[in-house]
Amino acid sequence: MAAGVATWLPFARAAAVGWLPLAQQPLPPAPGVKASRGDEVLVVNVSGRRFETWKNTLDRYPDTLLGSSEKEFFYDADSGEYFFDRDPDMFRHVLNFYRTGRLHCPRQECIQAFDEELAFYGLVPELVGDCCLEEYRDRKKENAERLAEDDEAEQAGDGPALPADSSLRQRLWRAFENPHTSTAALVFYYVTGFFIAVSVIANVVETIPCRGPTRRPTREQPCGDRFPTAFFCMDTACVLIFTGEYLLRLFAAPSRCRFLRSVMSLIDVVAILPYYIGLFVPKNDDVSGAFVTLRVFRVFRIFKFSRHSQGLRILGYTLKSCASELGFLLFSLTMAIIIFATVMFYAEKGTSKTNFTSIPAAFWYTIVTMTTLGYGDMVPSTIAGKIFGSICSLSGVLVIALPVPVIVSNFSRIYHQNQRADKRRAQQKVRLARIRLAKSGTTNAFLQYKQNGSLEDSGSGEGHVLCVRSRSAFEQQHHHLLHCLEKTTCHEFTDELTFSEALGTVSLGGRTSRSTSVSSQPMGPGSLLSSCCPRRAKRRAIRLANSTASVSRGSMQELDTLAGQQRSPAPQSRSSLNAKLHDSLDLNCDSQDFVAAIISIPTPPANTPDESQLSSPGGGSGSGGRASSTLRNSRLGTSCLLPETVKISSL
């Protein structure tokens, strides 16, 4: 209900006195509303700026933050005021809504910020008053469109990486739609573009009269007739390429029906069809006329360039979106042409040897005059004809000048939108890279902390304290939280590089990796698997031949067995060794979704057994001094793991 209603309610209730004497039944008792304390002034402190208002004002809208008891959450008893840590400029508008009942939209503020403020104070955007509603809606729609464009551009630009098992068809389609995704697609793109150009130029050159080598001036032929075979060959080649391209696109299209109906495919068909029709049409004079007409359609090949040029596409889109304006233009022009042609015809009717032989004949004069071309092949000779001719040319200027700015502004808007989309796509990549960097910064901080923090855990003054960065309270608590999560899941966080390296190295044969790793630091295959020892500046990425990104199942098994294997050579107490090996073996046999996590928490040997028991589900604890971890999910066929373990350990 509107604000005013609350004010007038007492009056409406008082007016019920008119019903009292007429009531045939006793009227219900009045509700026992607690006695109002009278009005009081509330102070609302928004980021330092104090707003004071009557309580009644705020009570007008009980379903908002300020009108309900929700504002008590913001009450500061010490100062006796309601404190909101929000934008005071925006609050002005919100408070004015309570006062006047109309919500105005600030013109110089960002519309999204305004929306957020409204959401905070519990006002629905529909409350925006009529005076500002249109502008609010327009700006909001513009914003939403822009954001949607961004999303679209992001998705459609490079597109999500195709899954590795995408079919040939999908990959082909993607190559066609986004030529810059692969070199082959790009080459194809340019080749087709080149052949379109060649075809169009050939069509044009065909008609130029060229002198024969014997310089016979009497027989000037167009080049097409002079070198028919050459042009025919060129035409055939182009058409073959176009046909091939069309068929490939047809094959690759995800929805063939939709592809068949799309504009570009129609243009393709129209471009190549005349050739085939020409092949099958017999060369007699009856149909040669029609055949010649068909050749005209070859010029449509130039429209194939619209796949290559964005500007052309924008132009086409503009024309489509301005269809109503163009229609209006056409309609008004037609009207004017008919009117003026009629007038001119009758004005010039009396003259002898006049060009204005009929009204349709006068159409040509009218069109030429209205568009201010003025060829001069038809001119009025009577005075009346001249007067009306001048009126015709003046009105032509007006009629054409009216819808044109609309079309122009549409085109400019769409063009700029496109420019913006492209620009944003380019900026997006940089933005994302920077964001990723920032994110990895925090992760690195945590990993770093783990290193240093783990050193602290060791208790003894190892002198590594100098590595420890001073961390803010927030960081400390955050790291503690992450640590708790690690402990809960018995996995550790690692970084992308390590993880991908771990994946990469897994695909190799077990032997080579094992031997190499054994020869390396006492880390053993742990470094192979994880190679994420944060203390090392360089990762021990073992480069092996034929490492592929895809991880085969067999290699995963090997990795896990290696994991089990790894702990044995590590120097540990016997009990812990047995326990760990046993655990890892159990683990291997256990679940399908096996996560091999090798957690070596550097602790003094005395604590090792405890740690190992605690963290056994994830794997054993390792030797002291090294923190190596890997986080990896894999699905294993664990059925025949045990024998392999044995086998490898025998090596």
Place this chain on the structure above:
Amino acid sequence: MRGQGREESLSESRDLDGSYDQLTGHPPGPTKKALKQRFLKLLPCCGPQALPSVSENSVEDEFELSTVCHRPEGLEQLQEQTKFTRKELQVLYRGFKNECPSGVVNEENFKQIYSQFFPQGDSSTYATFLFNAFDTNHDGSVSFEDFVAGLSVILRGTIDDRLNWAFNLYDLNKDGCITKEEMLDIMKSIYDMMGKYTYPALREEAPREHVESFFQKMDRNKDGVVTIEEFIESCQKDENIMRSMQLFDNVI
């Protein structure tokens, strides 16, 4: 653009019919003045000096309307005249002024305000009667004093005061007695506020029957009209009415 095109074409057709003023967008009202204005505007020779004399009157009229502003008497006088406390008057006035910055309510506003409380039915007739009851000096507008005076009687007055006020409301021509026709008008207006969807469904003769029963109860001497004395006497004897008087206890 497309949507606008349709509307504009419609308005253009109306322009051609001549039933729609192109410049101001209103139906041609004071045609002579407007025509002269427009003609003068077209002619390049008649500069701006010719126009003010023509348009001055209309501008003044508009200016006058917007500056009409009624201020109530002082707070002390209102306190004497009504039975409200100072604070209550302040609260009432603040609400009133917020809704009607000009200080007066005219009939249209009044009807609009009252209709917000009865969305199902048509409360305009009853609102008119109320307006006439509040507008004690019959000048076509209800000022704050009228408003507060009426409220004071209804909410803080004695039972007799209230009954008097109600009688004043029913007596449409203010001649001191209520006829059956007046009562029927009032009754119909009240039933109109109910709207169409009621249970049990409203019948055509319901107001008339109600009026009959009212007159049966109130009209002592059966002369077809109810005078103020009959009215007050009958109401005081009616228990229902007396019991319902506590309706106004907590309104303000």
